[in-house]
Amino acid sequence: MWYTRLRYMLRLCKSGGDPAGRPRFGCGLPRCRMSEGTALSELAERDARHNILALGVDYVTFGTGMAFLGPTTILPALIRLLGGSPVVVGSLGTIQSGSWLLPQLFAGRYVANRPFVKKLVVAPAVISRSLLWLLVPVLWYTAPRAPSIAIAAILLAYAGFGIFDSLGSVGWFELVVKGLPAARRGRLLGVMQSLSSLMAIGAGAVVGVVLARPGPAWSNHLLLVLVAAAFFCIGPGFIASIREPRGAVQGSPHAGWAHYLPRLASIVRSDRRFVWLLAVRMASGLADMATAFYILFAVERLHVPEEMIGLFVSAGVAGGLLSGALLGPLGDRKGSAQVVVVIMVLRCLAPSLALAAPLVAAGVPQLALGALVLVFVASGMANSAYMVGFTNYLMEIAPPGEGATYIALSNTLCGLLTVAPLFAGWLVQVASYELVFGLTLGVAALGLAVALRRPMPVAVPARAAQ
Structure with a gap:
């Protein structure tokens, strides 16, 4: 290594600082130092390519794994197949939101202001993926013998997966900031999202084929969980290989709760724009409580064949593609607040189409199927626009250096919505799917009305709490 470096430096000196050998200037010591800096920048570029x-x-394989796991399509159908009630199906949404949102305030405070965070990403990721691998043999043994135990294993594994993924997600975003060049970060993330969506569309086609296989239905779902776990396990190894640069450290690794909590309270009291966004996002979260029941509504009420679940998975991913292609540029031109308004329009559209599907099923069944496909497209667009709409708006209104605090506070407060899917499941059990969809539509319409009345006060200063 040292010999190669010496030859490179001698070549620089002989060529006047040009490693290609083209004569430029004489070889003085300052010129050699300049060329050494160029070599270091080339090494940094190689590191950047590796990190990208x-x-x-990691991004693409995680998205593909989620497509095979299907938290709003495949898992609800599996739990229903094992005999789970609508309340149990609704608990999936509770687990998904609660396990990912609630730990972030603590994880954010722990990760903040640390020079290196890679280990804080890899360790939780390995644990979360291991829980899914452990779920596979448990389901294989208990699904045909003790379905209630299989359901409990699914819920516990999914909760653990969400908690540990949440703990690693804060550090993951820090790695994105460090690992992707700032000048190309937006474009690279867009490419990653597009590749992930394309892979997930292919996954939807595979899901349809797998669910149509002969044999016990639970075994087909087990195969999908196995494939999902395999894709999830690819990412942590690549994350561990990232060449993480040292981050800037200012003061202690993380602020004490005595300073942290008063600042959080001052944001809620003083920043009207934060309160506006929180209200709209909570309305959006309540409107999303029906998402897990669209697939059950299609299978049980409209008698859609189970192998059509793959089509609905692909429709949701296609919604994500449309969101990136349409709502991203919209946010650049009109602002992220306008994207928030579009999200609420989509939240109104999904339950409206679900309520309309039975009305047209008797006359034109294909039209009803098309309406259901559009339900998943609208839901996929709304969920995929989270970063472009809600997160970008928080970053815009947050004082310098407090973007992470605003995001963590918003996510934690929205963790109060974890009981909404359980409530929706209870309503389905005691009443009907239509009641849940009608309530969802009302909440979404209210959220849209609030979204259209955006306040414009000045954000609270960063030191106001002190």
């Missing part, structure tokens, strides 16, 4: 690849593989 590692982050991209």
